[in-house]
Amino acid sequence: MKYQSQLVAKPYFIAAIGLFLGQILFGLIMGLQYVIGDFLFPEIPFNVARMVHTNLLIVWLLFGFMGAAYYLIPEEAERELFSPKLALVMFWVFLAAGVATILGYLLVPYATLAEWTGNDLLATMGREFLEQPLPTKVGIVVVALAMLFNLSMTVLRGRKTAINLVMLVGLWGLAIFFLFSFYNPGNLVKDKYFWWWIVHLWVEGVWELIMGAMLAFVLIKVTGVDREVIEKWLYVIIAMALITGLIGTGHHYYWIGAPEYWQWWGSVFSALEPIPFFMMTVFAFNMVNRRRREHPNKAAVLWALGTGVMAFLGAGVWGFLHTLAPVNYYTHGSQITAAHGHLAFYGAYVMVVITMISYTMPLMRGRAANSPLAQVVEMWSFWLMTVSMVFITLFLTAAGILQIWLQRISDQPISFMAAQDQVALFYWMREYTGLIFLTGLLLYISSFFIKGKAATAD
């Protein structure tokens, strides 16, 4: 850590991990509701648990991105953050808004919450992932703009590198596309069409820029490979990500009322979407193999390699599995989608944020790397979480295939609920695996509290 103001990243990362734990707990509740339908009903109906689960995911990833941006941009720009105070204030605003929103979900019926928060003035709530009340949405915009102002001023007055420019472009894109969340036409087809301009253009567009910048930053630090080489890779990867991902939006337009040519455009371009993720895997391994130094933080290197591989598997391979229109016709809206969603989010975004946390946290706590024991525990948590997420994905895939067969393909299709009963075994297995994931997460959190002499490069 070279600049004092980079420390503002710390509360962001701590909040991120805390909310991550919350996300997993609600995930377990939902997983149980899949098999014990009336679990916690009516206190926490499934839709509330799910809203909390997905919203916490988005919010903690945003905390992670913001923390990462506040850490890496000053270092890349080679100057202190424009206003550390503004960053801290925004942290508390965002945390308060986030917590208040989650409490609102849990304590007040959703319709009442909508009424209290002015949803009748501008109806934006009740769409998947965009369930936040109007004040929260406005809050997100305010926090994002304040952050962008802060970071842009820092970069403008400092050194402009590929990494901080790509990070900034990614964050600006994130903020701009979020504005579509305020557009909610009564025409359902239009509503859905532009809803994807947030959801898809985030996760398969601008977020990939943020992810690439974070990964490149950590790789430069832990491998010591020439910046020129890494930044060139970064540009090529994110160029491919946008070239394939922008028109790849079309894979969401097959069955929502949009013209049928999207089946061609979406299939062709999204069939190519695994390429940037594959390049990312090659990139991470290539750079680590060409490393010029042994960084004492082995855990961070493991996370960096892991995110390369798991992003490719989750987003690339599992995405490709059901992205072609003739396949998607049967898999759309089934547990296959859930399987893909879990591995893709974990592999691409959860792991890259943890990579960043893993690399920066020891530095912010005054050492190059954690003690060997703490690192061993952290690496155990890596394997527990990663392997259990792979199995969660496999079980959901199995559930999905069986569900599709029973409900959509077989000669005597059975109803949705009847099919759900038939695949319950896989839901149970998913739930048990989820407990292992939780164990891994708890182990990860505990690794922060393990003391000992800092590891050194050997």
Add this chain to the structure above:
Amino acid sequence: MSSAFTKSAARNIFYGGAVFFFLLLIALTFDTMSQLPKRDNRENLSESVLRGKHIWETRNCIGCHTLFGEGAYFAPELGNVYTRRGPDFIKAWIKGQPTGAPGRRQMPNFNLTEEQLDDMVNFFKYTSEINTSNWPPNIEG
């Protein structure tokens, strides 16, 4: 051909490619918007349907159900529920929740008025008439 691949070339490809494909997306979106009137059943977007959509949103139905395959995968697809179940069944079903059957998935009771129930039914009727390229594959959704 001997030219080395430089970082600035990579950067230009990124910015150029991003702008190029974003413009292409906008062009396709423009065409999509011009084609939608033939497919999106907008002529039946009555006041009642709009109210129904509002109820759909403010009860967070998407948190359990899917609509055209999008949403949560906990409860049945509703884009075609009008054709699958018909108006009377839908109303009776919503009113009869929760079933309270032990161990079964439960839907909350939203205490909708008779008029609101009609709005919901009209909304489902409207969605079932949108041209979704023959999706879902069968009536079970």
Add this chain to the structure above:
Amino acid sequence: MWCFILAELLVFGVFFLAYAFARTHDVELFNASQLELDRTSGFINTMLLISGSYFVVLAVHRIRHGHSRACTRWLIAAMACGAAFLVLKLVEFSGKIEAGISMSTNTFYMFYLGLGFFHFMHVVLGMVILGAVTLKAWRGGYHATDYAGVETGAAYWHMIDLVWIVLFPLIYLLN
């Protein structure tokens, strides 16, 4: 640049094969719709792109000998071919649009208009790239020992030509 060119070739290649195999499902429709195309316009456009490519080759040849002015002239000639291509293509497209044809008319027209428009935008992009190269050449920015920029721009332009060389027989001629 080359990995970008390969990526582009990949996209076009997938689209071409999608066309070829989509056609097997409805040969009659494809053949009938294809007859409605202006084959002569496609032919002239092919000649234009080939000539444009040839001029670009000459431009590279000139700059290799350090002749900036001659290089600039040939680049301008190439862009003129590109511009003529765009005009002809626009005439073709507007004819179809006036006839009420769109990408949603049928699968053939989805490919004809979609692929055509996609390629059209590439020609525009190619002209932007050639324009930048021309400007730099005109200002004497390239030399006999330093002309990588011209070669890169040329490679992209040839790629667009190459794609059209496959596209033209595929969509206009073969039935």
Add this chain to the structure above:
Amino acid sequence: MKAATFNWLILMALTALSFGVAEAGVAGGAALVPVLLATLFKGRIVIDRFMALQGVGGAWRWVVLGWLLLVLGLIGYAFQYA
């Protein structure tokens, strides 16, 4: 220089030939082979001479030529067995 002009003339001639085949009303399998061969030949000229990939070491030339062969081959297959 002269070689380039010669290649250009060949490209034009092959294009005219393909066009002529279609204009003459030759259709189906009879047109498929000559037109695809002409296209293959044209593509090769653009790749090897214009892009000047011939003589360049490494995989680039073969990747691009391979693309051309694969695409044309599969197009031929799809048209032949439609």
